[in-house]
Amino acid sequence: MQIAILDGTPKFKESRSGYLINHMENLLGGNNECHQLKLIRKSQWQQYYKTIDESEVILLVAPLYVDGLPSHVLDFMYHYEKYLKDEGKTPNLVMYTIINCGFYEGIQNKIAIEIVNNWCNKIGITKGGGIGIGAGTLLATDKPIPFTAASRKTLKEELQKFKELIEVKGTKDDLYLNPQMSRSKCMRLSDMYWYFCGFANRLTPKKLYVKRQ
Numbered sequence: 001m002q003i004a005i006l007d008g009t010p011k012f013k014e015s016r017s018g019y020l021i022n023h024m025e026n027l028l029g030g031n032n033e034c035h036q037l038k039l040i041r042k043s044q045w046q047q048y049y050k051t052i053d054e055s056e057v058i059l060l061v062a063p064l065y066v067d068g069l070p071s072h073v074l075d076f077m078y079h080y081e082k083y084l085k086d087e088g089k090t091p092n093l094v095m096y097t098i099i100n101c102g103f104y105e106g107i108q109n110k111i112a113i114e115i116v117n118n119w120c121n122k123i124g125i126t127k128g129g130g131i132g133i134g135a136g137t138l139l140a141t142d143k144p145i146p147f148t149a150a151s152r153k154t155l156k157e158e159l160q161k162f163k164e165l166i167e168v169k170g171t172k173d174d175l176y177l178n179p180q181m182s183r184s185k186c187m188r189l190s191d192m193y194w195y196f197c198g199f200a201n202r203l204t205p206k207k208l209y210v211k212r213q
Helices: 016-028 042-053 071-087 106-123 150-167 183-200
Strands: 002-007 033-038 057-063 094-100 126-133 175-177
Touching: 002 016, 002 042, 016 033, 016 057, 016 094, 016 150, 033 042, 042 071, 071 106, 094 106, 094 150, 106 126, 106 175, 126 150, 150 175
Parallel strands: 002 033, 002 057, 057 094, 094 126, 126 175
Antiparallel strands: none
16 A cells, blocks of 8 residues: 655654654555655655555644644645646545644644644545644654653554554544653653753753843
8 A cells, every 4th residue: 555654844854753754654664655755845746746646545744833734734735735626636545644742732733633634524535533742852862762661652552553543544533642751751851852952052051041132
């Protein structure tokens, strides 16, 4: 089965969405042909339409932006819808969605997933289901918190179930996941990650709090 994986991050590398996509590709890759499509590359959208036409499943993986989807993802959805109308095509696809956010609560991704669901209803794509993941900052790297860690046990299990659902083109209700740790611990780990990013870019804690004049 051919699967079009839409990468909705505006980043070109080291994104949480890319991390999740790599994990899903590892799960799906054995029996399926996965094509990763980076939506930030607008010049390639026409080729992406053809890849999607040849696929049976779409998997959108994206970060939460202002309670919704990144603007370039919305733009792609608009232009793909226009492409279908112009070509007189009716899609025969099942669409799945994974959205991650920096908030602790996975439910914060609800509106973004509902945007995708409503779009599917509008253009005739079958809704397969979505997963909203909280504390996406902690997905930045596998080194401090690998998928084998207890704090990621539920996420790992649900992504495995999601993979199995995708392979049979099934449908399910949307699911929202919080990290398996306290909110305070999650915030401390997130702060440590941003401090690490600052140090990697030659910043000090003092410089992080400097206000622009």
